[in-house]
Amino acid sequence: MLAFVTLSVLLAVTPTLAVWPVPRQYSTGATPLRLSPSFYISIKGLNSPPQDLQAAVTRTTTYLRNDKLQALVPDRGASSANAVRGAKALDSLSVSLTSTAKVRSISEEAVDDIEARVEGYTLTIPSDGSAATLTANSTLGLFRGLTTFGQLWYDLDGSTYTLQAPFNIVDSPAYPYRGLMLDTARNYFPVADIKRTLDAMSWINTLHWHVVDAQSFPLVVPGFTELSSTGAYSASQVYSTADVQDIVSYAAARGINVMAEIDTPGHTSVIARSHPEHIACFEASPWTQFANEPPAGQLRLASASTTNFTTSLLKAAAALFPSKTFSTGGDELNANCYNKDAATQADLAAQKKTLNQALDTFTQAIHKGLRDVGKRAVVWEEMVIDHPVTLANDTIALVWISSANAATVAQKGFKFIHAASDYFYLDCGGGGWVGQNPNGNSWCDPFKTWQKSYSFNPTANLTEAQKKLVLGGQHLLWTEQAGPTNLDSIVWPRAASAAEVFWSGPGGDIGKALPRLHDVSFRFVQRGVRAIPLQPLWCALRPGKCDLNA
Amino acid sequence: MLAFVTLSVLLAVTPTLAVWPVPRQYSTGATPLRLSPSFYISIKGLNSPPQDLQAAVTRTTTYLRNDKLQALVPDRGASSANAVRGAKALDSLSVSLTSTAKVRSISEEAVDDIEARVEGYTLTIPSDGSAATLTANSTLGLFRGLTTFGQLWYDLDGSTYTLQAPFNIVDSPAYPYRGLMLDTARNYFPVADIKRTLDAMSWINTLHWHVVDAQSFPLVVPGFTELSSTGAYSASQVYSTADVQDIVSYAAARGINVMAEIDTPGHTSVIARSHPEHIACFEASPWTQFANEPPAGQLRLASASTTNFTTSLLKAAAALFPSKTFSTGGDELNANCYNKDAATQADLAAQKKTLNQALDTFTQAIHKGLRDVGKRAVVWEEMVIDHPVTLANDTIALVWISSANAATVAQKGFKFIHAASDYFYLDCGGGGWVGQNPNGNSWCDPFKTWQKSYSFNPTANLTEAQKKLVLGGQHLLWTEQAGPTNLDSIVWPRAASAAEVFWSGPGGDIGKALPRLHDVSFRFVQRGVRAIPLQPLWCALRPGKCDLNA
Incomplete structure (x- = not known):
């Protein structure tokens, strides 16, 4: 319970996490971090990981490479060029089930009865370039964590980066x-x-x-x-x-x-x-x-x-x-x-x-x-x-x-x-x-x-x-x-x-949600889904500026 | 003026013309007619027709070949197969300016001042397979006539046909x-x-x-x-x-x-x-x-x-x-x-x-x-x-x-x-x-x-x-x-x-317009425009059946 309290306290002082849905508990930092050109995701502790988990890892890697989503800020990230260039590089994300978890495929777990699904995960991304870790009690949870990981990054001239390391995310759904x-x-x-x-x-x-x-x-x-x-x-x-x-x-x-x-x-x-x-x-x-x-x-x-x-x-x-x-x-x-x-x-x-x-x-x-x-x-x-x-x-x-x-x-x-x-x-x-x-x-x-x-x-x-x-x-x-x-x-x-x-x-709060929902839209478009713009781009790049009474 | 009177009388007894916008004066018949495999559109009476008119002719021919729009009826035209097979074939559409018209390009005429544009045309398609004719006082009018011609046809197993020949259309816009x-x-x-x-x-x-x-x-x-x-x-x-x-x-x-x-x-x-x-x-x-x-x-x-x-x-x-x-x-x-x-x-x-x-x-x-x-x-x-x-x-x-x-x-x-x-x-x-x-x-x-x-x-x-x-x-x-x-x-x-x-x-009448507007939507989709469906397909295939009180 101590971890949750800490995270909740951090929540108040950290910037918005551009992830949808917003994790139940998280903290972010203010350190730039970029994905190493040789970045990889490894599944640890399983002799033969479920095929759909391997496919999800591959898909996440592909998104990370192909999203090419520029940050939704007026200069689309250009003023962060030095910070990104000088950032530590993250070499890998290590994905593993907790030791007590039974190994089942995502596909098996997805069709469990509604109340029986286990979807929580813990995702930690240090700011010093040491390996990120994703753990869960289920492959379904690992999949949800991969989905979150895949939304944390922007592109600037070919670098895939964040300005918000370190990340500590402990997540699970409110409703099944x-x-x-x-x-x-x-x-x-x-x-x-x-x-x-x-x-x-x-x-x-x-x-x-x-x-x-x-x-x-x-x-x-x-x-x-x-x-x-x-x-x-x-x-x-x-x-x-x-x-x-x-x-x-x-x-x-x-x-x-x-x-x-x-x-x-x-x-x-x-x-x-x-x-x-x-x-x-x-x-x-x-x-x-x-x-x-x-x-x-x-x-x-x-x-x-x-x-x-x-x-x-x-x-x-x-x-x-x-x-x-x-x-x-x-x-x-x-x-x-x-x-x-x-x-x-x-x-x-x-x-x-x-x-x-x-x-x-x-x-x-x-x-x-x-x-x-x-x-x-x-x-x-x-x-x-x-x-x-x-x-x-x-x-x-x-x-x-x-x-x-x-x-x-x-x-x-x-x-x-x-x-x-x-x-x-x-x-x-x-x-x-x-x-x-x-x-x-x-x-x-x-x-x-x-x-x-x-x-x-x-x-x-x-x-x-x-x-x-x-x-x-x-x-x-x-x-x-x-x-x-x-x-x-x-x-x-x-x-x-x-x-x-x-x-x-x-x-x-709809005001806090809107910038993250813009991210959803813009990332979806990069992935071939014809999501619509919710505001003029001028507003999407300037959170809050188009609010009533802003 | 006599021609208009005749056409207006005909209007009352002929079926809906699946053309948008509906011509100001028209008559249709009930004779099947198909486009000959060698169907062509020829520009008559001009030594060197404007290039954009020639391009419009080519584009119309391409639409006629590629639209492949099935009739919006429950069997998509299948029950008309014999009628289509036995139909006379239309070999050509002859396009010409009236003798007094000054020869200008569509592009020149399109940018005339609003009140100066001349957009009327006359389109006649006999039912016996003899050449159809399109005449106008302007190339802009010819272009509008080509647009109408391009909407008259459906596809059935590779045949491009209509069941409504002959057509007599005299058209011009109500507002410039x-x-x-x-x-x-x-x-x-x-x-x-x-x-x-x-x-x-x-x-x-x-x-x-x-x-x-x-x-x-x-x-x-x-x-x-x-x-x-x-x-x-x-x-x-x-x-x-x-x-x-x-x-x-x-x-x-x-x-x-x-x-x-x-x-x-x-x-x-x-x-x-x-x-x-x-x-x-x-x-x-x-x-x-x-x-x-x-x-x-x-x-x-x-x-x-x-x-x-x-x-x-x-x-x-x-x-x-x-x-x-x-x-x-x-x-x-x-x-x-x-x-x-x-x-x-x-x-x-x-x-x-x-x-x-x-x-x-x-x-x-x-x-x-x-x-x-x-x-x-x-x-x-x-x-x-x-x-x-x-x-x-x-x-x-x-x-x-x-x-x-x-x-x-x-x-x-x-x-x-x-x-x-x-x-x-x-x-x-x-x-x-x-x-x-x-x-x-x-x-x-x-x-x-x-x-x-x-x-x-x-x-x-x-x-x-x-x-x-x-x-x-x-x-x-x-x-x-x-x-x-x-x-x-x-x-x-x-x-x-x-x-x-x-x-x-x-x-x-919105009830009479809806089937024609379905035709617009479906033909647009065939042409690469992502128009939306206005009704369940069940309704689109059965004009009137989804009306209030039908």
């Missing part, structure tokens, strides 16, 4: 879940776009992949290939089993779990193309009476046949992903769709069940199916708040309609993920997509700024006991008006904002 | 000015980004280039190179004279005039880096008291030396551009900056002038300087509405603060360009850029949707006589939060919206 949701059903994203997003997500540990929806079914599910062959936008706009394995392994090697979602029983219109028998109110008109978005269509949840089909589909889809969690959705259920569906009405009458009773039976069945194959269910908040559905205690709820609903979910006793539209929806405020909508603004105006999500308090209105139910949070990109052309510019650097709230903890 | 403003001072854009924007702008005839501002001075002005060498963000973030010539000629060959702006007397802080004697309240703090944006700084308008300097600078800058118009800005003048500036107060006292009288003298001087080199002045609306400044009758005002101010400008008798923030500001609604601004929303929320700008009425609240003062309008991109990474996604296809209002005329 930091996610990003991507919808690949409204519009399709090639695998390369998803991989580029995963590269940018390195401190976000979950890709919540909303892979299919009413509009298209791009996921090729073994045993259910008719869904994608009839439901994908085209034969090339699919995710084959090889694509999924590629994405999952690419993600896992970067410390990211892919938590897939097949939304049920709503948002399933597209299934009718191959299985019309399972879908009620298929493309019914006017769609506003049958669904929140066109096209309408919901799984016939009162049908035993449809329930079996759905259970088998979910099990087959879940088998594609090593993730311990899998989302069955459950948002925006439309009662009118079922009220007008003769088949559902006949099923309900025969079973003497209400719609909610049928939903309970359906949900229990599909969740049991997932549990049988080792998966923990994730649901949107309505399944906890609005419907009297029996859920296993370990079910995770996604709070999306309003951040105010987190307290309601907590009262029900379920663990949950913050994903509220009023803070974290990346698509809001960019104009509405519904046709013949005169002014065309979006339903969740205004635009959710990075400042807004950065100000989020994950435990607002929660009791001490309820606070333990918060697993973390995430930004979300629904893609009605997004595609490969604007993916990066909508997501980055904004989605980094929530990642810091849930890694470093809430309560950060 | 359709612009797009780009700010290259808050953040810098490489020449390649500007050229890509010019390629996408083919029916927008003016790039209003807000090239410098308080934050940076990227324009290399002969005789004033110290401004860019001290004021550009870096030595590489400049527009050299060769760059400007490249941009200007690239634009002109595409029918676009580059109307540059050096904003005065405000927005000039950066000039103090090389000429501190000319700038009042340089980087004064708090900036909110001295400027609408940091950094503060305004030209010392009461100084004869500063007035001479500014006049010479504007003349030298204007000489870089063949445009007949040049903007001297004039927005957001801050009186407090001058009230607190001892030098300005001394000058005013010595001359026994009020600030407004000094502004009048200053403005008359700089405008006379421009007039002496053949340039017509353009100003932001404050110079007409807020300040008692003497302006030449041919001065053009840019209405930006509010569309409601158009009527006020019209009452003063000046021609004007619609550029109002409440309809046409592309940067609104994307979050604010000022630091320490807790929720961080933008000053001109909400986001201006394409539907909003499409609904704009250019002659609202104007008398019949005042209506003649409307030159046209434009979208504008201020780049506090824009750079090369999000230029395309902010601008396209949204900026096409105003272009149609001011070419085709106002009053268009």
Whole structure:
């Protein structure tokens, strides 16, 4: 505990560390240090280090060589030329697991259940040129430490340097879940776009992949290939089993779990193309009476046949992903769709069940199916708040309609993920997509700024006991008006904002965060991610000068 | 006149033409037609056609070959395969000037004064495979016709086809000015980004280039190179004279005039880096008291030396551009900056002038300087509405603060360009850029949707006589939060919206426009412009199905 106290004291007097997310405990100095031209990263104490750890080391070395990011100061570092020239050279970073740690790959650890992940690390960089050291209790922690190490350096005429040595960083996340949701059903994203997003997500540990929806079914599910062959936008706009394995392994090697979602029983219109028998109110008109978005269509949840089909589909889809969690959705259920569906009405009458009773039976069945194959269910908040559905205690709820609903979910006793539209929806405020909508603004105006999500308090209105139910949070990109052309510019650097709230903890100062977020943007651009500028460059080079009242 | 009547009658019964902007008069049929594999475009009746016209023909042929745009229907055209296979083949498009037309290049005609441009054309494509014809009174008109021709075709398995022959199109713009403003001072854009924007702008005839501002001075002005060498963000973030010539000629060959702006007397802080004697309240703090944006700084308008300097600078800058118009800005003048500036107060006292009288003298001087080199002045609306400044009758005002101010400008008798923030500001609604601004929303929320700008009425609240003062309008991109990474996604296809209002005329139906705007987006992407999707692909393929109440 003494170390932490010391570091906390140092914190008050040391300059801002240009690292995102900001480590939980750190100190920096004021000594220039540069990377030796022969700088290397060595993994110590392991006879055969996991391949993905070796790859992460190689990737970090490549970033260090290729970032070529100039310091965000007016002269871009030129006035530090003498200091950099005269600086001690750092020859190496030594990476090692603590002696008690079990040796597992990053990829194995990344897909551990949410609460079981170990992501902390300790990074020490002396100012005298002696070897830097990175230690952790897990390869996942080592990976997080490498990510931090890779952000500490600037370029000046070919020298890779810092002015802030020595560094002492002791870090671990405030919350175990930091996610990003991507919808690949409204519009399709090639695998390369998803991989580029995963590269940018390195401190976000979950890709919540909303892979299919009413509009298209791009996921090729073994045993259910008719869904994608009839439901994908085209034969090339699919995710084959090889694509999924590629994405999952690419993600896992970067410390990211892919938590897939097949939304049920709503948002399933597209299934009718191959299985019309399972879908009620298929493309019914006017769609506003049958669904929140066109096209309408919901799984016939009162049908035993449809329930079996759905259970088998979910099990087959879940088998594609090593993730311990899998989302069955459950948002925006439309009662009118079922009220007008003769088949559902006949099923309900025969079973003497209400719609909610049928939903309970359906949900229990599909969740049991997932549990049988080792998966923990994730649901949107309505399944906890609005419907009297029996859920296993370990079910995770996604709070999306309003951040105010987190307290309601907590009262029900379920663990949950913050994903509220009023803070974290990346698509809001960019104009509405519904046709013949005169002014065309979006339903969740205004635009959710990075400042807004950065100000989020994950435990607002929660009791001490309820606070333990918060697993973390995430930004979300629904893609009605997004595609490969604007993916990066909508997501980055904004989605980094929530990642810091849930890694470093809430309560950060937006004024102090902005310069570091500029660093994120500029470094991302150097790495091929089309992050946007948050200010005129004049401001980005002069922290605070463009603040209100500066 | 008979031809128009016939076409107008036809209009009511023919399907939507997937062309943007929609021609003023047209008819289409229902006969399939494909381009012959040996299809060519020939320029007739000219011994040596202008080189830029030949280049435009070559470019159109390249687009026709490379666009490979599938029809936006659910089966992407597959069900038309037999019709396409059996279709007559179009061998050629014959392009010619009317016999009375004077032969000038597109580039010469593009930089004619605003009211003098001739952009109409007549395009006829028979359904029987006989040659299509394009005629116009100007090469600029021929270029517009080629742009239309290049949008009529889809791809199906390598065939380039339409299902809507014959076409009879008689077209000319409703307003002579359709612009797009780009700010290259808050953040810098490489020449390649500007050229890509010019390629996408083919029916927008003016790039209003807000090239410098308080934050940076990227324009290399002969005789004033110290401004860019001290004021550009870096030595590489400049527009050299060769760059400007490249941009200007690239634009002109595409029918676009580059109307540059050096904003005065405000927005000039950066000039103090090389000429501190000319700038009042340089980087004064708090900036909110001295400027609408940091950094503060305004030209010392009461100084004869500063007035001479500014006049010479504007003349030298204007000489870089063949445009007949040049903007001297004039927005957001801050009186407090001058009230607190001892030098300005001394000058005013010595001359026994009020600030407004000094502004009048200053403005008359700089405008006379421009007039002496053949340039017509353009100003932001404050110079007409807020300040008692003497302006030449041919001065053009840019209405930006509010569309409601158009009527006020019209009452003063000046021609004007619609550029109002409440309809046409592309940067609104994307979050604010000022630091320490807790929720961080933008000053001109909400986001201006394409539907909003499409609904704009250019002659609202104007008398019949005042209506003649409307030159046209434009979208504008201020780049506090824009750079090369999000230029395309902010601008396209949204900026096409105003272009149609001011070419085709106002009053268009957003429901009918949306499918054509999808075509713009998808065709742009094929041509390398990162336009965004406006709807889920499911909707884009099914016009009307995602309308409210569909």
